[in-house]
Amino acid sequence: MKACFLYFSLVFYLFINSTLIAQTMTREQMIEYTSDWTGGRFEDGRPKIPDSYLERAKNISIEEAWGAMRGQGYYNQFEGDWIMIHEDMPMTGRALTAQYMPTRPDINDIITKKGAAEGRIGASNSWPIDALQQGDIYVADGFGKIIDGTLIGDNLGNAIYANSGNGVVFDGSLRDLEGLERIEGFNAFVRGWDPSYIKDMMLTGLNTPIRIGRATVMPGDLVLAKREGVIFIPAHLVEQVITQAEFVALKDEFGHLRLKQAKYTPGEIDTKWTEAIKTDFLNWIEENQDKLPMSKEELANYLKTRTW
Template identity: 70%
Template structure:
């Protein structure tokens, strides 16, 4: 049995209704699961990282975000080796998670009945789409299934983009690539493409913890997907990760410029900076305020705690 499903099953055994809780979490359970997040939440309790933060995340690199999280002992937030529709089109947004598993008839019958009783309609692979909010990224654990693992085609792709204005990250596959390519602004990170229809897959968790390859993903995590891979930033860490990544990018830009000018040697730039270099960097920032993606107040507060 898949590890994330085992975790969720054990978690749900403490609830009054086992099968109602397998598919989703209550607001209180969601808040408990993401308790380090102190900001705005959706009605279901999922963290809602502000749009202005998401816009800035688009410009940071995977490596910068990865480095910040590794420093805080978050070692399992990246997964690589993807196929995508558009290699030059990043995906950034809040994770809406779904977990699929191989079909077992008795379990699927019960889950479908519970879903219908809750007012869900259509195939189980459409249920997560009904939950999408603008700015979400639909992230699905399809356990790497490609043949008969096509979670969506172009019809559902259009629905996803209409609801979220965003794309998808699937540890699974898609069909109808030609149709999906026509959805302007839509992108997908997947394991492959296949003409088959989804078959023998059951939705076992909706907005629950899931595994994507070697990464653990919680609802509301900030998804940053670029050509080299996908990183999942915990909502409560995203502002710290962002400001650190932006600072590192500024530092690199200054260093590269000064190296090209011949003012410093590589050995001076690629080690702990001396006080004169720090002063030069601060003067460079004053001369180039448009280079700063953050406010000067944010930068000054960040520098108070940085050792360079």
């Protein structure tokens, strides 16, 4: 019995020291858990998705991205039912993740001391902000807390925008809506607004896998946030998902045009295309190169794997 107790005490000690105290994944762990990504990385190990993909992602739809990921077996990457500052302002960026839990004094004391030893400044809800890079989106699991769950106000909002040029996705709440509205280019997807200050919450994970509603989020995921919801695209799927979504959008534009022209019936367009329609579509693309959001090389590579 004593040996069993000592064993579980050791396991608990290692758990506390490897996760809660460390607060973050090591670079080696980050690389291991995102090993399918073969591109560049930040110093902390997060995948560094090129800025060009962040811009292109703004023009794809949630449905197209969702469908492309489901085809790869990723079924838990979308979460809806958000309140936002600007409904007409899509937001894309690389996820920097944070996990919060209800405060437990003994654990929080250790976290605070560890943070001080690492040179972290201020309350723990400011630590993720200090880690932001340009193009990041601060994504936090605030366990849906509204009252006393306000992770930031307009002061921290200004710091977030200064560090990232972006906004936030919080499964929690914010305060100072009027002040945040005045930060040009900043947007927030949250569960609610409240005038209270953050209380009884502690930061238990920084740049670790987190849960946002029904979605699992990894640091470095591409975040696509639009009025209908937020979708998290694993870094190694970004090129494929964006190219496929762009192709589907082109296909839809062509199909809508030909339906308006009564050249094809809905039954012909809304099913597997015949060789004649495929040829017509590819000729239309050649005649409308200015509509291509991807390069001709990317399109050619994609068409090699397209099953129509």
